[in-house]
Amino acid sequence: MLAEAVIAGKTACAAVLINPGFETGDFTGWSTFGQGWRIGIGADAYSGLYGAVNDMLSGDYSLYRGVYQNLPIVGGHIYNSWVWLRTVTMDTSESWLEIQWYDSSGTLLLQQQSAHATIDQPFTYMYITNMIAPLNAVTVSVRGIVQMHSDSGAPDFSIFDSFGFSETVVPEPSTAALLLGVCAAFCLLRRHRMLKALLDK
Numbered sequence: 001m002l003a004e005a006v007i008a009g010k011t012a013c014a015a016v017l018i019n020p021g022f023e024t025g026d027f028t029g030w031s032t033f034g035q036g037w038r039i040g041i042g043a044d045a046y047s048g049l050y051g052a053v054n055d056m057l058s059g060d061y062s063l064y065r066g067v068y069q070n071l072p073i074v075g076g077h078i079y080n081s082w083v084w085l086r087t088v089t090m091d092t093s094e095s096w097l098e099i100q101w102y103d104s105s106g107t108l109l110l111q112q113q114s115a116h117a118t119i120d121q122p123f124t125y126m127y128i129t130n131m132i133a134p135l136n137a138v139t140v141s142v143r144g145i146v147q148m149h150s151d152s153g154a155p156d157f158s159i160f161d162s163f164g165f166s167e168t169v170v171p172e173p174s175t176a177a178l179l180l181g182v183c184a185a186f187c188l189l190r191r192h193r194m195l196k197a198l199l200d201k
């Protein structure tokens with residue numbers, strides 16, 4: 001069991017999105033806010049069988065809608081994020097990929113956005129690369145955002161699939177091995193603390 005924990009600790013160094021392409025067929029791992037979120041199939045999937053759709057319909061009132069997932073990160077490290085975004089009959093809204101960085105008290109430190117989709121597009125790679133997490137950030141929120149410009153009610157559809165979030169490791173060649181060792185040691189320590197907390201319960 002300890003050996004399994006050690007192996008899991010090493011691979012858990014960079015947190016990974018749960019259900020990034022909605023292939024559970026639901027929003028497992030994700031949260032949403034605002035109106036209109038559902039899981040779509042067929043043309044609503046960039047990859048696999050499912051994608052996350054926001055329907056903006058007549059009479060809607062939510063100006064901002066989001067689908068998001070939070071992950072632990074390390075301040076000062078460099079990260080990339082992406083999603084495939086398709087938009088249909090866009091005329092009263094826009095949508096984009098958004099990254100928010102939070103400190104340990106849940107305070108928003110910084111927000112970054114990809115290019116915005118303002119007109120119809122097939123599934124298009126939307127991304128933000130080489131983001132440096134604020135030094136005191138501990139959590140990232142990876143978000144697909146839709147903004148309604150008015151309540152005129154024209155139907156607009158924004159479809160998100162295959163979200164991604166990864167760390168860019170760019171150590172000096174001479175320190176690469178050292179950094180990997182530190183990373184492994186950090187994960188081991190964290191895993192040890194988690195195990196100890198569990199055992200102490």
Ligand SMILES: [Ca+2]
Nearest residue numbers: 021047048050
């Ligand atoms: Ca999918």
